[in-house]
Amino acid sequence: MSTTAHGESAPVADRGPRPAPSPAAKKIGGVLGWFDDRTGLAKPVRYLMHKVFPDHWSFMLGEVAMYSMVVALLTGVFLTLWFIPSAGHVEYTGSYIGLNGIHMSEAYKSTLDISFDVKGGLLIRQIHHWSANFFIAAVGLHACRIFFTGAFRKPREINWVIGTILLLLACIEGFAGYSLPDDLLSGTGIRVMEGFVQSAPIIGSYLAYFIFDGAFPGEAIIPRLYIAHVLLVPAILVGLVAAHLVLVVVTKHTQYPGPGRTNENVVGFPVMPVYAAKAGGFFFIVFGIIALTSALVTINPVWMYGPYDPSLVTADSQPDWYMGFADGALRLLPGWLEFSALGYTLSLNLALGSIVLLPVAFGLMGAYPFLEAWVTGDKREHHLLDRPRNTPTRTAIGMAAITCYLVMFLAAGNDLMAIKMGLSINDITRVLQVLFFLGPIIAFIVTKRICLSLQRQDRELALHGRESGRIVATPDGRFYEAHEPIDKYTMWNLVDYDAPKPLELTSGEDARGVKSPTAKSEKRRAAWSRFYFSDRIPPVTPGEVAAAHHDGHGHEAIEGGHREAVGSGSHSAGH
Amino acid sequence: MNDNDNRPAHGHESPSGGTAVSLEHGHVAGSGNVPDRFENPGLPPHQPRHADVDPKAAKRAERQVLALFTLSILGTLGFVIAYFAIDIEAMTFFPFFGHVSVLHVLLGVTMALSLLGIGLGAVHWAKTLMPDHESIEERHPIHAAPADREGFVDTLADGGEKAQLGRRPMIGVLGGTALGLFAVPPLLQVLGGLGPVPGSQLAETFWKGGMRLVRDPEMTPIRADEVTLGSVFHVLPEGIDGETVHGRPDSETRNDEDLGVLERKAKAVVLLMRLDPSQFQSQKARDWGYQGIVAYNKICTHAGCPVGLYEQQTHHLLCPCHQSTFDVTQDCKVIFGPAKRPLPQLKITVDDEGYLVSTQGFMEPVGPSYWERS
Numbered sequence A: 001m002s003t004t005a006h007g008e009s010a011p012v013a014d015r016g017p018r019p020a021p022s023p024a025a026k027k028i029g030g031v032l033g034w035f036d037d038r039t040g041l042a043k044p045v046r047y048l049m050h051k052v053f054p055d056h057w058s059f060m061l062g063e064v065a066m067y068s069m070v071v072a073l074l075t076g077v078f079l080t081l082w083f084i085p086s087a088g089h090v091e092y093t094g095s096y097i098g099l100n101g102i103h104m105s106e107a108y109k110s111t112l113d114i115s116f117d118v119k120g121g122l123l124i125r126q127i128h129h130w131s132a133n134f135f136i137a138a139v140g141l142h143a144c145r146i147f148f149t150g151a152f153r154k155p156r157e158i159n160w161v162i163g164t165i166l167l168l169l170a171c172i173e174g175f176a177g178y179s180l181p182d183d184l185l186s187g188t189g190i191r192v193m194e195g196f197v198q199s200a201p202i203i204g205s206y207l208a209y210f211i212f213d214g215a216f217p218g219e220a221i222i223p224r225l226y227i228a229h230v231l232l233v234p235a236i237l238v239g240l241v242a243a244h245l246v247l248v249v250v251t252k253h254t255q256y257p258g259p260g261r262t263n264e265n266v267v268g269f270p271v272m273p274v275y276a277a278k279a280g281g282f283f284f285i286v287f288g289i290i291a292l293t294s295a296l297v298t299i300n301p302v303w304m305y306g307p308y309d310p311s312l313v314t315a316d317s318q319p320d321w322y323m324g325f326a327d328g329a330l331r332l333l334p335g336w337l338e339f340s341a342l343g344y345t346l347s348l349n350l351a352l353g354s355i356v357l358l359p360v361a362f363g364l365m366g367a368y369p370f371l372e373a374w375v376t377g378d379k380r381e382h383h384l385l386d387r388p389r390n391t392p393t394r395t396a397i398g399m400a401a402i403t404c405y406l407v408m409f410l411a412a413g414n415d416l417m418a419i420k421m422g423l424s425i426n427d428i429t430r431v432l433q434v435l436f437f438l439g440p441i442i443a444f445i446v447t448k449r450i451c452l453s454l455q456r457q458d459r460e461l462a463l464h465g466r467e468s469g470r471i472v473a474t475p476d477g478r479f480y481e482a483h484e485p486i487d488k489y490t491m492w493n494l495v496d497y498d499a500p501k502p503l504e505l506t507s508g509e510d511a512r513g514v515k516s517p518t519a520k521s522e523k524r525r526a527a528w529s530r531f532y533f534s535d536r537i538p539p540v541t542p543g544e545v546a547a548a549h550h551d552g553h554g555h556e557a558i559e560g561g562h563r564e565a566v567g568s569g570s571h572s573a574g575h
Numbered sequence B: 001m002n003d004n005d006n007r008p009a010h011g012h013e014s015p016s017g018g019t020a021v022s023l024e025h026g027h028v029a030g031s032g033n034v035p036d037r038f039e040n041p042g043l044p045p046h047q048p049r050h051a052d053v054d055p056k057a058a059k060r061a062e063r064q065v066l067a068l069f070t071l072s073i074l075g076t077l078g079f080v081i082a083y084f085a086i087d088i089e090a091m092t093f094f095p096f097f098g099h100v101s102v103l104h105v106l107l108g109v110t111m112a113l114s115l116l117g118i119g120l121g122a123v124h125w126a127k128t129l130m131p132d133h134e135s136i137e138e139r140h141p142i143h144a145a146p147a148d149r150e151g152f153v154d155t156l157a158d159g160g161e162k163a164q165l166g167r168r169p170m171i172g173v174l175g176g177t178a179l180g181l182f183a184v185p186p187l188l189q190v191l192g193g194l195g196p197v198p199g200s201q202l203a204e205t206f207w208k209g210g211m212r213l214v215r216d217p218e219m220t221p222i223r224a225d226e227v228t229l230g231s232v233f234h235v236l237p238e239g240i241d242g243e244t245v246h247g248r249p250d251s252e253t254r255n256d257e258d259l260g261v262l263e264r265k266a267k268a269v270v271l272l273m274r275l276d277p278s279q280f281q282s283q284k285a286r287d288w289g290y291q292g293i294v295a296y297n298k299i300c301t302h303a304g305c306p307v308g309l310y311e312q313q314t315h316h317l318l319c320p321c322h323q324s325t326f327d328v329t330q331d332c333k334v335i336f337g338p339a340k341r342p343l344p345q346l347k348i349t350v351d352d353e354g355y356l357v358s359t360q361g362f363m364e365p366v367g368p369s370y371w372e373r374s
Helices: A023-039 A042-050 A057-080 A106-116 A121-149 A157-179 A184-198 A204-212 A221-251 A271-296 A321-332 A348-376 A392-411 A414-421 A425-464 A488-495 A519-533 A542-550 B055-085 B102-128 B146-162 B169-181 B184-194 B261-268 B283-288
Strands: A089-091 A103-105 A265-270 A338-341 A344-347 A466-473 A479-484 B091-094 B098-101 B135-138 B213-215 B232-237 B270-274 B293-297 B309-311 B316-318 B325-327 B333-336 B348-350 B356-358
Touching: A042 A271, A057 A121, A057 A221, A057 A271, A089 A106, A103 A106, A106 A121, A121 A157, A121 A271, A121 A321, A121 A392, A121 B102, A157 A184, A157 A221, A157 A321, A157 A348, A184 A204, A184 A321, A184 A348, A204 A221, A204 B184, A265 A271, A271 B102, A321 A348, A321 A392, A321 A425, A338 A348, A344 A348, A348 A519, A392 A414, A392 A425, A392 A519, A414 A425, A425 A488, A425 A542, A425 B333, B055 B102, B098 B102, B213 B356, B232 B261, B293 B348, B293 B356
Parallel strands: none
Antiparallel strands: A089 A103, A265 B135, A338 A344, A466 A479, B091 B098, B213 B232, B232 B270, B270 B293, B309 B316, B316 B325, B325 B333, B348 B356
16 A cells, blocks of 8 residues: 655655656657756656655644745845835825825835835735745744754754754744835844944944944945845855755654654655645645735834934834844843943943843754754664654753743833733833743643643543543443543554653763762753653553553552553552 | 674564554563563544545535635736826825825735635645645654664775875875965955944044033023023033034044044934032032033943933933933932943033033043953
């Protein structure tokens, strides 16, 4: 029932005798033959067409990211035909009556022209902005999927690092993009950027003057952001996405564990025809949903903000959502973090939330696979994903990080929350300041407990089967609910995972455990290993199931996930 | 170190037999009669879909796919018609959506139909009519064979040998240094050309002594008696728009007179308020103001946003960017939020004609902090 495709070097095995080619196939063969004579691509392309991709809804997130990036690139090219990246002053005389006679930059005027005077221009602008939002959201969710399923483990650490860089670049690209129209909101964003660049110790004011070619706002920032936005960053983005995809092909896709799925195979559907249709069609679905959203939901109505003027500001000024966490960090940091001494000023209240936060957050994210691999000492290749519940500590770390992010993100809307909910902005900010430290700890503990409970529930199901809803009365007058055993496929889903034990310092499995210069680091590592693995629910073994069945309805005999698995075949005492 | 040495049970040998799969990820086989781990049961039996067994269902699926593709074609036609038929200025009102451009909405919706028809059609086709038997592809270790790895290292070492790097080390040293330095000229060019050094510009503004306070944007001077209790004015120094210069430029303000209007405004904008003089908690506010009229720089000392909101009842100034709150009755010191320093005050008085004028420029740098700000 299955086709077996071989590795890179071997040709794909033929499936039976081939029917005589139809005239159409001959003709295509002629054209393709012409190309193959000159490129030799028939073999690698055929290999790719037979490539198998596993199926799961969560694998779609990366596709959404890639497709919305393509949509953003396409519409971005359209916009360059009309957008003028210049701060040169002009008087507006276009179709939007509300701004008639107002002096503004050419960038803002051309954005208004795209929105009001180019037929369909507003649609392209809205699709561009929406696709950028879809892109960044999808990259973020895709990263979450990779993290919580452990897909970043060997041999995919490089792709995790590339993905981290892509997420950072996507945010930067988005920031540069929404700064270009030079409306009052985007100018305020640049103003804050200038403010935090200036907060860099020693070189801050020089850096700011170099970026802006002198005093803020100057006339250089728009053309400079423009070339970064349309050439520099997209070129790096596209290059990294290409490398990302090549590595996916080289390492083959991961798959969720399940019956028939092993660490040595990929079970799924071949590119031709199933994935070509599904993934190809999915591009149009993503594009279509973005177009529909753009038609119905206005995003960034720049005409309502007016041209940028450094002395003016709109109420509830907020960056695009993906920069919200950094803006929120700026709102949470207290003013006493600014220090002056010896005639110099160190503005940590600004620097910590910006020029420190971004590299540290993304640096930790990029480093996580290496940190976890160091703790676990695991050097195997992993192609089967983890169910998040089966790695409680990792899942808890991820939820703690997300909580931290959400607290900062919510802080960026502290003014909106205060207005909409009638609360004091001071109270909201104080609470969020506390939650920044407390929230991740709570999230960690709660998540880990939930994971362990879910694992226990799985154990329960594997050991005793499903509750049938049938109450059985025994001759001696007792009642119990009959449990139905589960089939072997469901069973496999419940038991196919690893629950490593914490490393022990004196254990013989590590030859370097003897007194050595690395003893200290080994000790640290053992402590981290305990942090990760001391709470463990081992998978049910056949012996335990046998014991449970012997025991009839007595659950208690096999309880206790913390303890060592019940010895095979031995019937535990009691009952 | 060998990649797999700590898990001897794990190997890359292909599973023996066609469908029998070994599923160990490093688990040692158990002792005794009962196995330590469950066996991977292999792929569950294939469940045929409706369209696989019922020709009617297959026909229905085909019709659905065709309908979706037709919808796409209609969407495309609709887009073209809307593009030519509808005026760009036509507006209409939709409940919930508000006033919207008819052309924009129609173009977007028809384009979405044209795209979604293709996408949904193709996916539906794949899910209902294309084979849904799962294929199995074997994985192979990603690393090259040990012989190839050794060969790679040998070739590299051999290349170094042939290049005589070992015998003539200075070539390597100086060659490496040259390679390390060659990026300096282009980097110097681009960094050197990016912008001027700040000098003292960040510490100065357009303000100096004897400048009239003018309204923004009318650029008209303000008489002290026009500033009623509780009122707030958006104020600039006279001459900031470059057309009129009150008084002679001197070396102190030369820097800012060289700047464009927006760059001057980015530092010089001032908020003018009148309070009951008894409300001020410091003598400085009274001394630097005029009969309860005080002028403070509008640029937030945190990240540089204009401090846009004035609460007349509490006399608080609020920055809408990060919610720093300044109390006008306490020398504009920060009472909440991420800013540290108070907003700088501009010392004002009135001239012979009763107009408000500055008596001196700002005595400290305005706006966000920076390293060399004392």
